[in-house]
Amino acid sequence: MMAAVPAFANAWSIDALLQALAKTPPGRATFTEKKTLAILDRPVESSGELSYRPPDRLEKRTIKPRAETMVVEGNTLTLLRPPRTFTLQLQEQPALAGVIDSIRGTLAGDRKMLERSFRLQLEGPAERWTLTLFPTDPAMAANVHLIRIGGVQADVRTVDVIQTDGDRSAMVIARRETP
Amino acid sequence: MTPPLQTRRWVALAAWLIGMVLCAFIVSRTTFTTDLSAFLPQSPTKEQRVLLDQLRDGLVSRLVLVGIEGADAPTRAALSKELARRMRGNPVFVTIRNGEPITNARDQAFFFDNRYLLSPAVTPERFTVAGLRDAITESIDLLASPAGLLAKQLLPRDPTGELIQLLEPMASRDSPRLLHGAWAARDGARALLLAQTSAAGADIDAQQQAIQMLKQAFEDARRQLGFGAVEAKLVMTGPGVFAVASRETIKSEVTRLAIIGTLIIVCLLLLVYRSITALALGLLPVLSGALVGIVAVSLGFGLVHGITLGFGTTLIGEAVDYSIYLFIQSRQPDMKRDADAWNREFWPTIRLGVLTSVIGFSSLLFSSFPGLAQLGLYSIAGLVAAALVTRFILPHLLPANFTVRDVSAVGTRLASVVAQAPRLRWPLALLAMVAATVVLQHRADLLDPELSSLSPIAIADQKIDASLRADMGAPDARYMVVISAARQEEVLQAAEKVSQQLKQLVNTGVLAAFDSPSQYLPSLAIQKARQESLPGADLHARLAQATIGMPIRAAVLSPFLIDIAEAKKRAPLERVDLDQTSMALAVDAMLFQRGDQWTAMLPLTAPKDAPESGLAAASVRTALQAAGQPETLFVDLKAESNRLYSGYLREAVLLSLAGLSGIVVLLLVSLRSVGKVVSVLLPLVASVMIVVALLVLTDHRMTILHLVGLLLIFAVGSNYALFFADTKSSAVTPQTLTSLLVANLATVAGFGILGFSQVPVLQAIGMTVGPGAVLALVFSACFSSTITTSTGATKPGR
Numbered sequence: 001m002m003a004a005v006p007a008f009a010n011a012w013s014i015d016a017l018l019q020a021l022a023k024t025p026p027g028r029a030t031f032t033e034k035k036t037l038a039i040l041d042r043p044v045e046s047s048g049e050l051s052y053r054p055p056d057r058l059e060k061r062t063i064k065p066r067a068e069t070m071v072v073e074g075n076t077l078t079l080l081r082p083p084r085t086f087t088l089q090l091q092e093q094p095a096l097a098g099v100i101d102s103i104r105g106t107l108a109g110d111r112k113m114l115e116r117s118f119r120l121q122l123e124g125p126a127e128r129w130t131l132t133l134f135p136t137d138p139a140m141a142a143n144v145h146l147i148r149i150g151g152v153q154a155d156v157r158t159v160d161v162i163q164t165d166g167d168r169s170a171m172v173i174a175r176r177e178t179p
Numbered sequence: 180m181t182p183p184l185q186t187r188r189w190v191a192l193a194a195w196l197i198g199m200v201l202c203a204f205i206v207s208r209t210t211f212t213t214d215l216s217a218f219l220p221q222s223p224t225k226e227q228r229v230l231l232d233q234l235r236d237g238l239v240s241r242l243v244l245v246g247i248e249g250a251d252a253p254t255r256a257a258l259s260k261e262l263a264r265r266m267r268g269n270p271v272f273v274t275i276r277n278g279e280p281i282t283n284a285r286d287q288a289f290f291f292d293n294r295y296l297l298s299p300a301v302t303p304e305r306f307t308v309a310g311l312r313d314a315i316t317e318s319i320d321l322l323a324s325p326a327g328l329l330a331k332q333l334l335p336r337d338p339t340g341e342l343i344q345l346l347e348p349m350a351s352r353d354s355p356r357l358l359h360g361a362w363a364a365r366d367g368a369r370a371l372l373l374a375q376t377s378a379a380g381a382d383i384d385a386q387q388q389a390i391q392m393l394k395q396a397f398e399d400a401r402r403q404l405g406f407g408a409v410e411a412k413l414v415m416t417g418p419g420v421f422a423v424a425s426r427e428t429i430k431s432e433v434t435r436l437a438i439i440g441t442l443i444i445v446c447l448l449l450l451v452y453r454s455i456t457a458l459a460l461g462l463l464p465v466l467s468g469a470l471v472g473i474v475a476v477s478l479g480f481g482l483v484h485g486i487t488l489g490f491g492t493t494l495i496g497e498a499v500d501y502s503i504y505l506f507i508q509s510r511q512p513d514m515k516r517d518a519d520a521w522n523r524e525f526w527p528t529i530r531l532g533v534l535t536s537v538i539g540f541s542s543l544l545f546s547s548f549p550g551l552a553q554l555g556l557y558s559i560a561g562l563v564a565a566a567l568v569t570r571f572i573l574p575h576l577l578p579a580n581f582t583v584r585d586v587s588a589v590g591t592r593l594a595s596v597v598a599q600a601p602r603l604r605w606p607l608a609l610l611a612m613v614a615a616t617v618v619l620q621h622r623a624d625l626l627d628p629e630l631s632s633l634s635p636i637a638i639a640d641q642k643i644d645a646s647l648r649a650d651m652g653a654p655d656a657r658y659m660v661v662i663s664a665a666r667q668e669e670v671l672q673a674a675e676k677v678s679q680q681l682k683q684l685v686n687t688g689v690l691a692a693f694d695s696p697s698q699y700l701p702s703l704a705i706q707k708a709r710q711e712s713l714p715g716a717d718l719h720a721r722l723a724q725a726t727i728g729m730p731i732r733a734a735v736l737s738p739f740l741i742d743i744a745e746a747k748k749r750a751p752l753e754r755v756d757l758d759q760t761s762m763a764l765a766v767d768a769m770l771f772q773r774g775d776q777w778t779a780m781l782p783l784t785a786p787k788d789a790p791e792s793g794l795a796a797a798s799v800r801t802a803l804q805a806a807g808q809p810e811t812l813f814v815d816l817k818a819e820s821n822r823l824y825s826g827y828l829r830e831a832v833l834l835s836l837a838g839l840s841g842i843v844v845l846l847l848v849s850l851r852s853v854g855k856v857v858s859v860l861l862p863l864v865a866s867v868m869i870v871v872a873l874l875v876l877t878d879h880r881m882t883i884l885h886l887v888g889l890l891l892i893f894a895v896g897s898n899y900a901l902f903f904a905d906t907k908s909s910a911v912t913p914q915t916l917t918s919l920l921v922a923n924l925a926t927v928a929g930f931g932i933l934g935f936s937q938v939p940v941l942q943a944i945g946m947t948v949g950p951g952a953v954l955a956l957v958f959s960a961c962f963s964s965t966i967t968t969s970t971g972a973t974k975p976g977r
Binding site for chain 1: 283319322324325326327329331334335358686732735
């Protein structure tokens with residue numbers, strides 16, 4: 001809605017996008033993710049639910065191929081992979097932190113936080129935008145080549161991660177209407 | 180002066196001097212200590228031995244918990260890193276942990292390189308075609324998960340996921356959050372750092388040095404960081420920090436209390452005597468008593484505890500009474516200066532008082548709580564010496580026409596007050612009855628069953644410690660399984676069997692976690708078994724078969740083949756292989772040799788929702804039985820220390836009662852009259868009742884030291900009661916009354932001062948004896964049967 005108001009093209013900018021995202025009420029979405037890895041002959045797919053609660057709680061509940069839940073809150077990542085639970089600090093895993101922070105930062109519309117670790121580049125109109133994040137943090141850049149987030153208006157539809165070794169993951173997100 | 184008298188005086192003086200010099204010599208060679216030794220039993224049980232070892236030099240005893248507060252979060256983190264940088268490599272500390280990934284790379288390399296020796300999942304079945312297929316499928320599934328990013332690089336070398344097996348128990352452990360690259364409290368309000376000293380916790384000098392170094396390094400780091408860090412401050416807790424602090428407190432308190440107590444008594448005596456000579460002579464028995472007391476403890480126990488000394492300084496309050504009685508009762512200006520008369524009239528009463536005290540305290544000698552036994556011996560030796568010096572030395576040292584100021588005016592006024600005292604009988608009796616009711620009502624929770632009630636640590640510091648511990652998730656090491664054997668290999672093998680059982684308890688939720696040295700350093704037997712589980716040349720074929728239909732080609736896994744071949748002929752892990760990793764420390768704390776005995780200590784972590792009373796000990800014991808290792812012990816250190824203390828407490832109650840019965844028997848034998856004995860004891864019992872009721876009403880639960888305090892009320896108060904009950908001197912003279920009042924004031928000053936001590940054990944004695952002594956005098960005066968006759972005698976004199 002925010003993005004639809006201005007009539008001139010100039011008004012569509014990273015700020016406008018992030019502000020629109022920041023105003024989006026938190027919600028749930030389903031996802032399917034396809035990972036293409038050099039060591040594997042065919043991609044591995046997974047699907048499940050995503051939910052985000054501002055400012056920093058991200059939950060990824062995988063249903064297939066194996067039930068598993070990842071919760072990130074602040075700097076702590078908890079991975080419930082029955083019967084095991086792993087807890088780790090994001091700082092210890094810069095590659096993982098990059099991917100998670102890019103998603104959290106975008107959903108929160110927090111430009112400052114995003115620019116702490118990434119160089120941002122926006123392409124396309126509000127009806128079909130692509131925000132590309134290039135890691136600037138060396139530890140992260142060693143693993144992650146870029147993260148590309150695509151969407152329509154204030155709705156994030158895809159998250160693609162391309163790693164420096166050519167492995168990539170493509171996630172498609174479908175927002176579920178919340179009452 | 181007749182020559183014989185002169186000679187006797189010189190002999191007495193020489194004897195006293197030689198005695199004192201001898202005592203001073205012994206004192207100068209005495210070891211004084213402020214450590215836990217006073218609280219530790221001399222013949223511990225197996226469980227207690229574990230407790231004592233842990234207290235003295237266990238891992239937990241070596242931890243210093245450091246918090247950095249003030250300033251802002253980035254500054255705190257920077258200070259933490261700078262402090263850690265300065266302390267790392269310092270031999271005083273074994274490790275400094277603040278969340279910086281110092282050993283992470285080495286730790287991970289250790290686990291990865293030795294994964295086939297360390298992983299409990301390594302069994303022959305895991306490397307069959309079916310086993311490989313399951314393990315690899317699982318690993319590929321993991322690639323799809325968010326953790327896939329990490330698992331990806333490892334897959335070609337570790338397709339069965341052994342590293343994950345090893346890291347899992349560690350990854351689920353609670354560790355503080357990272358804030359700006361260093362550990363921080365959950366609310367972020369302070370940066371956290373955990374230091375482990377190389378010296379044992381009981382080595383207070385070394386602990387003091389370590390703490391000093393930390394402080395200095397923090398100051399330097401703060402200066403280096405400049406303006407932003409000015410506000411930052413350091414808080415430290417931990418057993419070593421507390422040991423050092425309590426040594427400081429005890430030292431300074433003992434000195435402070437001795438000085439204040441002495442000053443007050445000196446002022447009081449000066450006020451009464453108005454003579455420096457009288458003062459000096461009056462303090463002579465006290466000094467002698469204190470010295471003899473220390474010597475007795477030194478000879479009897481080999482060392483003297485600071486607490487004994489602190490307590491001893493207050494015995495001044497009782498020892499000074501004897502010379503007060505002597506001077507005021509026999510050296511008034513209008514009296515015939517007849518020492519023999521005093522010896523006849525008053526000495527028997529005082530002697531009985533001393534004997535009463537001695538019998539009361541001698542029960543403490545039988546305590547298995549060394550601190551209490553020391554107090555008992557000190558008191559007996561000190562009081563006997565003070566009384567003997569008063570009786571046999573002091574009279575010879577008095578100048579020929581020595582008198583103290585005429586106190587008859589005060590005495591007469593006192594007598595008239597005391598004459599009115601019986602009017603208070605009924606109100607006081609009522610008060611005592613009310614007190615007795617209060618005590619009876621609260622009889623179930625009169626005593627404090629927690630050992631921590633004896634801790635010399637201030638409550639505020641205990642709170643900081645608890646909050647730092649909670650922030651840090653530091654091990655409280657309350658529960659452990661202790662395994663012993665003659666050789667390291669045997670201990671490790673037993674630890675492995677016990678671990679298998681404990682793992683089931685973790686799975687069923689009885690335990691949250693446990694640790695074992697065998698996780699990092701498996702027994703040679705199991706390492707060998709694991710190596711033998713690894714397939715040889717046929718792995719290639721098995722792998723090809725296992726990966727049929729999988730999205731992974733066997734060729735991708737060729738590094739796996741190389742690693743397995745290498746692992747199969749790898750030399751078994753030994754303790755030195757852990758050097759330079761953070762597990763070295765963990766293993767040394769859990770696996771050690773003492774004498775010719777090897778011990779493994781497996782700390783257990785109770786689930787978060789476990790009740791305060793502890794985890795299900797019965798299930799743990801059943802599990803240990805199932806492990807079938809005979810030399811295995813489950814210890815709950817908190818329960819153990821409380822059991823130790825409540826044992827002391829129960830014993831102290833029994834010994835106090837024994838002492839009391841001893842006193843009753845002594846009085847019956849000496850006074851030969853049940854009525855008189857009752858009239859001596861009744862005021863004392865009433866005083867004790869009221870003191871206990873006061874403690875109850877002010878929410879103080881009694882510790883052992885309160886019990887000692889009650890015993891002291893009997894010891895001190897029996898002197899008053901005996902004077903009032905003594906009918907040989909048919910009336911309590913005004914002089915005696917004055918002497919009793921002055922003696923009482925001196926006692927109250929000596930003990931009352933303790934009530935303001937920061938050392939809880941000394942405070943306990945102070946707040947018991949201070950009011951108790953006053954009450955004992957008042958009750959003795961009011962219930963004395965001789966008052967009525969005495970008033971008739973004194974009134975006309977006014």
